[in-house]
Amino acid sequence: MAPTNTQSLKNFDYLVIGGGSGGVASARRAAKYGAKVLLIESNFNKLGGTCVNVGCVPKKVMWYASDMAHKKADLYPYKLDKKEEKVKYGDFEWSQFKIKRDNYVTRLNGIYANNLKKEKVDFIFGFAKFINSNGDVEVTLTGDQNLPFLEPSDKEYKKDEKLIFSGDKILIATGGTAIIPPKIEGSELGITSNGFFELDYQPKDVAIVGAGYIGVELSGVFNGLGSKVDFIIRGDTVLRAFDETIQNTITDYYIDKLGINIIKESGGVVKVTKEGDKKIVTLGNGEILKVDELIWTVGRKSLVDIGLDKVGVKVNDRSQIEANEYQVTSNPKIFSLGDVVGKVELTPVAIAAGRKLSNRLFGGEQYKDDHLDYNNIPSAIFSHPEAGSIGLSTKQAIEKYGKDNIKIYNSKFTAMYYAMMDDDKDKSPTVYRIVCAGPEEKVVGLHLVGDGSAEILQGFGVAVKMGATKKDFDNCVAIHPTSAEELVTMT
Incomplete structure (x- = not known):
């Protein structure tokens, strides 16, 4: 296989296209097993994908700022301030906060790069596309960079230079991007x-x-x-x-x-x-x-414009890559996971799928069947107040088990934190629902609204994943006074 430019073709055990959470996790895990890995990320010096750069991480930082703004008004009823002061437009120094937030994200980009280096994963910043049926990948560099894994090791490669690589196994973890609807005027x-x-x-x-x-x-x-x-x-x-x-x-x-x-x-x-x-x-x-x-x-669209037709990788009618439960595409040497396959578009899902894939590909016989179970994945919404959910909704449970075979437990109350608030408008609701199925009342859905819901759900999610029943919940002694105790005392 001769390269189409002056750069010699270099083959890797594992070629990973996409430096987001899933791609990085899979690359690092493969390298731990001794695989020679190249990771390709198009966003120059911005490892971590959507989550780190324009998603979960900076979003949660902004949520913290907004949450503290709500709590500023709570100082007065708790007698920590002489008068009630609510945050008004102009109180928040947005531009200054943006600088601090962006610096934090840049720091995380550096941590991702250092972790790849520690695991001896080679990485490159550039746009990747398949150029032939063998699966060779042409990378157009998105910035000037040194690539010490190539010879000569001290050469600086320039932006827009094209290099070609190949891999025995290839992972597509290119993710997706937010869309602007094209058919609306303006x-x-x-x-x-x-x-x-x-x-x-x-x-x-x-x-x-x-x-x-x-x-x-x-x-x-x-x-x-x-x-x-x-x-x-x-x-x-x-x-x-x-x-x-x-x-x-x-x-x-x-x-x-x-x-x-x-x-x-x-x-x-x-x-x-x-x-x-x-x-x-x-x-x-x-x-x-x-x-x-x-x-x-x-909505979002998957980033699939990388020459998939050259390697026979199929996409569905939503332009998402088709991959089975083992993350295998229609080309047996090419795998895909994360947002680009559109199953469950959450960062921890991509990380878990990426690690399990590398376990199976490079970890030996003990991992021959390792793959991610996409059932009962917890998710949180950082609304005000927070919300969280795992398993089936009430509607889904009825459709699956029949109305007569499910039982719903509900609780709605005001958390103790708000006991000192004089105005009902300042009191945030807490609403919990447990959806149970069958005579054993297996918990098939858990839905939370209220302060701390994300943290609460992380623990209860383990129980639901393990197949807990309502009796198991009831047999856990409550921690008092907490909001979460309602989940183990609900009748």
Whole structure:
């Protein structure tokens, strides 16, 4: 196999395309077993993928800021302040906070790089694409860089230079990216969640489109920091992929207590124009909004434009790579995982799948059947308050087991933290639901809304994954006083 340029072709045991959480995890695990690994990431000096750079990590930092803004008003009822002061627009130094947040992300990028070096994983920044049926990969460099694993080791390779590599086994973990709807007039005047992290100022008025967890989280962040939020949804509730108790609780609280303007049955956005510095957003129901920023949270697309046709890797009708439970694609030497396959688009899922794949490929006979079980994966929504879910929703449980074969346990209360609050508007709800199936009352769904839900769910998720029953929950002695004790005392 002769290269098409002057750079000699170099073969690796494992070629990983994508330096996000899944790709990095799989590459490092493979290297621990002694495999020679090359990881290719297109985003120059930005290892970690969506999660680290424009996703979970900087989002949670912004959530913390917004959560503390809510708690600032709590100082007064707890007699830690002389008067009640709620955060208003202009109180938060957005631009200064962005610098600190970005520095933290840059630090994480460096940690990812150092961890790869420690595991002796070679990595390169460039756009990768397959160039022939053998699976050779051409990489167009996205920045000047030294590549010590190539000869001569002291050469500096320049941006846009093309290099060719091959691998005995290849992993595609290219992830996805947020989309702007192409068929709406003026849609390009809005930004995605990626653009949210590029904002160097706080918009006073913001419109957010899309009822999923990203829209819910960004709406909560902006509202907590004092911005006016118009939250545009097509249905009657947010978070429609989750249990109805989460949908209704968060929707009602956002409207009634937080004052977020959720525009239900909006008909969607039909046109966007610009008037001075303002975006004019026209909705299908005839309503017109005038805002500083418009943010689309209406979905993501997989990044599959890497020459898959050259190697016979199939994609489905949503342009996601088809891979079986062992992450094998239609080409037996090529594997895929993470957001690009679209099964469960969560960072820990990609990490777990990546590690298990490398166990199976390079870890020996003991791991010959290792693969990720995609059932009962916990997920959290960093709304205000937090929400979390594992297993089947009530609707899904009824569809699977029949209405007469499930039992629902519900609890709704106000956490003790809010006992000192004088105004009901300052009291955040806690709502828990346990969905059980069969005569043994196996817990097949657990749905939480309330402070600390993400941390609570991490522990209870272990129990659900192990097949716990309601009796197992009941047999655990409560920790008092906590909100989570309600999960083991519910009748």
